[in-house]
Amino acid sequence: MVMDLDKLNEYFLVAQEKIVFFLPKIILAGLIFWIGFKVVKKLVSWIGVVLEKAGFSATLRPFLSSTVSVLLKGAVLFTIASVIGADLTGLVAILAAAGFAVGMALQGSLGNFASGILILTLKPYKIGDWIQLDDKFGRVEEIGIFSTDVLTPGNKILIIPNSKVTDNVVTNYSEKGMIRLEVTVTMPYAESFPKVQNIIESALLTVPKVLKEPKPEIGISNFDSHNIELLVRPYVVPDDYWEVTFNTNKAIKKAFSAHGINVAYSEGIEIGAIGE
Known part of the structure; x- marks a missing residue:
């Protein structure tokens, strides 16, 4: 019974020493955790405001803020572990090895990630x-x-x-607020280019949403075996690209039909009329 009391007393003294040794560290660690996370929250909020004023995109701001938050919170936790007296050497080595392995596995994704940061920053x-x-x-x-x-x-x-x-x-195409269409049109060799050019210019005036300035460009682009190829280049707002493309082709076809402009069909060199 005396032996049991002696052992209990010995255990009590050891526990008392441990409590006296670790209690201040635990209290300090708790204070660092509480204060540190509050400071991190304030810093992340402030960084978000700074990024917004600096003109960073709405997509990039949350990501950068989250990254900074994770890094700062990690620094707080490492500080707490150091205060308690934990051995961080092994943990750092494990994290480094894990980071290297993940980096190798996600090499392509990391390239896309870095490119995404550049795109969101340089715009x-x-x-x-x-x-x-x-x-x-x-x-x-x-x-x-x-x-x-x-x-x-x-x-x-x-x-x-x-x-x-x-x-x-x-x-x-949107950087300058306009885009140039390129519509290919053919005309027979025997036809007058100035005449066809005037017909196309008049047809473009009937197409809604074709910009008046800069003026449309019309020129000869190529001489093939059956036709002369023309390029018609009107300017439009980017959002009207396909609508104007279709309407331009429609208007030119109608104008060619009205003025009797012939074309060569693919099955031969015989000249045929073009329908409306």
Whole structure:
């Protein structure tokens, strides 16, 4: 019984020493946690305001704020672990190895991520702009961290990885507020080009939404075996691209029919009339 009391007394003294040793650290760690997270919240809120005033996009601001929040909270937790006396060497090594493995596995995604940051920061285009990347043409619907969504005139959504954008030439048709159409028209060799040019110019005046300035361009682009190929280039607002394209073709066809302009059909060189 005496032995049991001695052991209990020994355990009590050890526990008392531990409490005396760790209690101040635990209290300090709790204060650091409480104060640190409040400071982080204030800093993140302030950073969000600064980013908004600096002109960062609404897509990029939440991401940057969240990233800063995670980093600052991680720093607070590391400080708490250090105050308590935890050995951080092994944890840091594990995190470094895990970060390297994840980085290798997500190499392509990280490239898209970095490109997304560049796009959202430099703003080569914005939501609503009409752009062309390689042979892909459409209106920007959403700019994300990893990809850009583009709505084509055929009402299809193209999800383009952001690394493709930064690695290629992007044509922004909305930057100047207008876009130039290119409509190909043919005329027979025997026909007068000035006459056909005047007919096309008059036809364009009947097409709604064709801009008066800059003036449409009409010229000879090529001489093939059956026809002379003309390029008709009116200017329009980007959102009217396809509507004006269809109406331009319709108006030119009607004008050619009204003025008796002949064309060569693909099955031979015989000249035939064009219907309305």
